[in-house]
Amino acid sequence: MExxxxxxxxxxxxxxxxxxxTLIDESQPPAELVRRVTAHLGCGLEDLICVxxxxxxxxxxxxxxxxxxxxxxxxGAEWFGVSGTGREHADSxxxxxxSARAEMVGVGAVDxxxxxxxxxxxxxxxxxxxxxxHAPGGEPLVLGVRGAVERFGRDDCRVELIGASRPAATxxxxxxxxxxxxxxxxxxxxxTFGVSEHRGNQLVTFLPRPSIDPEQVILPEGxxxxxxxxxxxxxxxxxxxxxxxxxxxxxLLLHGPPGTGKTHTVRYLMGRMPGxxxxxxxxxxxxxxxxxxxxxxxxxxxxxxxxxVDLVARDRRFSEEGSPLLFTLFDAMDGVGADAxxxxxxTTNRAEVLEQALADRPGRVDLAVEVPRxxxxxxAALLRLYGGDLLAGIDLEPLVAGTDGMTASFFxxxxxxxxxxxxxxxxxxEALSQEHLSAALAEMTRDREELTRAMLGGAQPVRKGPLLxx
Ligand SMILES: Nc1ncnc2c1ncn2[C@@H]1O[C@H](COP(=O)(O)OP(=O)(O)OP(=O)(O)O)[C@@H](O)[C@H]1O
Ligand SMILES: [Mg+2]
Numbered sequence: 016m017e018x019x020x021x022x023x024x025x026x027x028x029x030x031x032x033x034x035x036x037t038l039i040d041e042s043q044p045p046a047e048l049v050r051r052v053t054a055h056l057g058c059g060l061e062d063l064i065c066v067x068x069x070x071x072x073x074x075x076x077x078x079x080x081x082x083x084x085x086x087x088x089x090x091g092a093e094w095f096g097v098s099g100t101g102r103e104h105a106d107s108x109x110x111x112x113x114s115a116r117a118e119m120v121g122v123g124a125v126d127x128x129x130x131x132x133x134x135x136x137x138x139x140x141x142x143x144x145x146x147x148x149h150a151p152g153g154e155p156l157v158l159g160v161r162g163a164v165e166r167f168g169r170d171d172c173r174v175e176l177i178g179a180s181r182p183a184a185t186x187x188x189x190x191x192x193x194x195x196x197x198x199x200x201x202x203x204x205x206x207t208f209g210v211s212e213h214r215g216n217q218l219v220t221f222l223p224r225p226s227i228d229p230e231q232v233i234l235p236e237g238x239x240x241x242x243x244x245x246x247x248x249x250x251x252x253x254x255x256x257x258x259x260x261x262x263x264x265x266x267l268l269l270h271g272p273p274g275t276g277k278t279h280t281v282r283y284l285m286g287r288m289p290g291x292x293x294x295x296x297x298x299x300x301x302x303x304x305x306x307x308x309x310x311x312x313x314x315x316x317x318x319x320x321x322x323x324v325d326l327v328a329r330d331r332r333f334s335e336e337g338s339p340l341l342f343t344l345f346d347a348m349d350g351v352g353a354d355a356x357x358x359x360x361x362t363t364n365r366a367e368v369l370e371q372a373l374a375d376r377p378g379r380v381d382l383a384v385e386v387p388r389x390x391x392x393x394x395a396a397l398l399r400l401y402g403g404d405l406l407a408g409i410d411l412e413p414l415v416a417g418t419d420g421m422t423a424s425f426f427x428x429x430x431x432x433x434x435x436x437x438x439x440x441x442x443x444x445e446a447l448s449q450e451h452l453s454a455a456l457a458e459m460t461r462d463r464e465e466l467t468r469a470m471l472g473g474a475q476p477v478r479k480g481p482l483l484x485x
Contacts, residue, residue: 026062030061046115048111049114051122052111056179060115063179064177064184066184066187067176072170074172076200077195077199077200080198081197082191084194095122095144099121102120103167108177111177144159145159156184160172203289205292206220206310208306226286238384241382242267243287249358250356257354263355263356264352265381266361267359268360268366268382269362269384276386284318288316292314292318294311296319301340301344305347307319307347308351311357312357319359319360324362324369325365325366345376345379394415400426401427406447409447414456436451
């Protein structure tokens with residue numbers, strides 16, 4: 016006898032025995048879970064296959080939306096759950112099989128979880144549940160959704176498609192993934208990658224979109240316009256450029272001393288581009304830059320912001336030849352096709368660290384803009400921005416002259432301290448005098464000097480990085 020014949024004979028015998036068992040022993044009907052599944056699928060447990068599609072934990076909300084759309088298109092479906100301990104470990108198909116043998120496992124309540132779908136919005140997702148549905152070709156299928164189970168170190172979410180035909184299950188999986196992409200909750204959001212404190216696994220957090228007026232960004236004449244033209248302007252002509260075979264992908268480097276407004280400018284850009292997906296990478300999240308780039312490509316139009324990129328370049332994991340992480344970033348930038356409406360915005364206060372790497376691998380940054388310390392005119396503008404009415408009747412001239420070399424964030428803090436000074440000296444917070452401002456300035460200058468002495472072992476001038484060619 017052929018081995019396959021032996022196998023089918025064994026299957027047939029087992030089915031016969033099972034059926035006989037149910038027929039003879041009326042007091043022991045097949046477990047409800049098995050009955051539900053096999054009745055819908057029209058075949059025995061032993062003939063079932065399972066196709067699983069797995070996604071990152073932070074895709075769970077999108078997966079749920081894709082699944083919901085899939086079920087909806089097939090007339091909807093009712094979810095049911097599974098009760099019993101130990102079920103979290105096992106694949107749904109095994110749980111179903113388990114319920115045939117063990118009485119503790121059976122039909123139960125659906126498990127739900129709450130996940131973020133926006134900066135202040137959450138949604139319910141199925142974290143353990145099954146639904147009876149059909150494949151795109153009409154074959155019956157059981158669909159399972161499973162969330163991550165952190166305590167067992169499983170940090171993916173999945174959809175399982177159980178049925179008698181593998182091609183049918185595969186087709187359903189593909190359709191769900193397509194719908195998932197159509198209903199992606201990450202699209203048009205501002206996202207940031209991080210690492211969960213407990214398990215160290217990947218997290219994606221939603222951030223609110225800032226709204227900053229151009230008048231609130233104090234930069235030298237033409238700088239903001241240049242930046243905006245490059246990032247926003249090109250996006251506006253995306254279709255025409257693409258049709259003419261021109262590349263859309265762009266790279267912008269903002270460099271300058273700390274506190275001059277690089278991050279501020281990026282935040283302004285985010286506000287200027289509603290509906291554009293933004294992925295912000297900073298700190299430990301930087302290591303996910305490849306994922307971020309892939310996400311941006313998928314959810315374009317998109318911006319990937321890499322903050323303080325010199326920290327990547329100067330990472331201790333530096334090899335002799337250069338920085339693996341910096342090259343990962345470059346590779347990620349290269350990996351996004353030229354026709355993608357994706358902008359990489361890099362910020363740094365140490366342009367010289369990147370200069371060589373960028374020169375060696377050209378084409379990644381097509382616009383480098385210096386965000387300098389403010390000159391006298393800009394310092395006056397910053398005082399007016401952060402002082403507003405508080406400065407009515409005050410001669411700004413000496414203050415402007417006495418703050419050469421200070422950055423924008425300095426002025427913001429100066430005004431805050433002046434208000435505190437006014438309150439301290441028994442005044443009102445809405446009226447500042449020259450004395451309040453001088454006292455605040457003296458205090459800040461003293462603080463700075465002490466800090467400089469402590470940090471640098473003496474008052475050393477801060478060296479500005481060389482300018483990158485535009
Ligand atoms: N050019 C500016 N115009 C108006 N406000 C500014 C400007 N630059 C900075 N500020 C204010 O100072 C704060 C800090 O500045 P910001 O974070 O943008 O500095 P940065 O250049 O990114 O510094 P770092 O290199 O340390 O990251 C901003 O949130 C903003 O309130
Ligand atoms: Mg910054």
